[in-house]
Amino acid sequence: EPEVTQTPSHQVTQMGQEVILRCVPISNHLYFYWYRQILGQKVEFLVSFYNNEISEKSEIFDDQFSVERPDGSNFTLKIRSTKLEDSAMYFCASSEDTSTDTQYFGPGTRLTVL
Amino acid sequence: QKEVEQNSGPLSVPEGAIASLNCTYSDRVSQSFFWYRQYSGKSPELIMSIYSNGDKEDGRFTAQLNKASQYVSLLIRDSQPSDSATYLCAVIDSGYALNFGKGTSLLVTP
Numbered sequence: 001e002p003e004v005t006q007t008p009s010h011q012v013t014q015m016g017q018e019v020i021l022r023c024v025p026i027s028n029h030l031y032f033y034w035y036r037q038i039l040g041q042k043v044e045f046l047v048s049f050y051n052n053e054i055s056e057k058s059e060i061f062d063d064q065f066s067v068e069r070p071d072g073s074n075f076t077l078k079i080r081s082t083k084l085e086d087s088a089m090y091f092c093a094s095s096e097d098t099s100t101d102t103q104y105f106g107p108g109t110r111l112t113v114l
Numbered sequence: 115q116k117e118v119e120q121n122s123g124p125l126s127v128p129e130g131a132i133a134s135l136n137c138t139y140s141d142r143v144s145q146s147f148f149w150y151r152q153y154s155g156k157s158p159e160l161i162m163s164i165y166s167n168g169d170k171e172d173g174r175f176t177a178q179l180n181k182a183s184q185y186v187s188l189l190i191r192d193s194q195p196s197d198s199a200t201y202l203c204a205v206i207d208s209g210y211a212l213n214f215g216k217g218t219s220l221l222v223t224p
Contacts, residue, residue, distance in 0.1 A: 031210065043158060043202065045211035056209045091157050093212075102148065103212060105157040 002026045004106035006092050012112045013082055021077045021109045023092030032075045033093040082113045116141040116207045120215035133190040135218050137203030146206040149188045151199045193222045
């Protein structure tokens with residue numbers, strides 16, 4: 001069964017450093033998303049991406065964040081200068097077609113900012 | 115801020131019983147509703163989607179949607195210890211983003 005994959009599973013970085021989180025969405029899916037979940041809190045939407053551009057973003061997704069689809073399979077989230085409060089699980093998701101379609105989540109990357 | 119509300123629990127049910135999980139949402143224009151299951155330290159796993167008023171059944175799971183009351187629920191029949199997890203209600207209000215509730219913790223005791 002096709003699944004969303006994410007690398008790395010755990011990333012430890014120093015405050016102020018740049019990190020890139022990588023995702024491979026399900027191959028025939030057209031919509032891609034990033035969510036985050038701070039420990040003990042709810043899952044929060046960051047950004048959605050369709051047709052090589054951002055289709056929607058939340059207030060969390062400020063200038064420190066960027067997304068890219070560098071090739072036909074990868075989808076990345078970059079955090080330019082990490083803060084302690086960026087420590088969270090970051091989930092990539094993808095959906096096949098319309099915005100109302102079911103989103104399937106990857107296993108997540110745990111980001112720890114020291 | 116559009117809200118998705120869930121009782122945090124824990125909801126404790128004995129093995130074999132029916133577990134009933136509830137969710138209310140604030141945005142009347144919401145059209146798409148989802149139940150995800152999340153084990154500790156893992157990612158959300160889709161259980162069911164529902165778009166129309168009424169019931170939708172899939173195996174041991176039944177989702178119920180009442181748009182007039184802005185209410186969606188999930189019933190788990192014949193609950194098993196492996197069903198012990200946090201159940202997340204999620205709504206697409208508009209656009210593309212899933213708006214999640216904080217989740218209800220379910221504990222199924224043998």
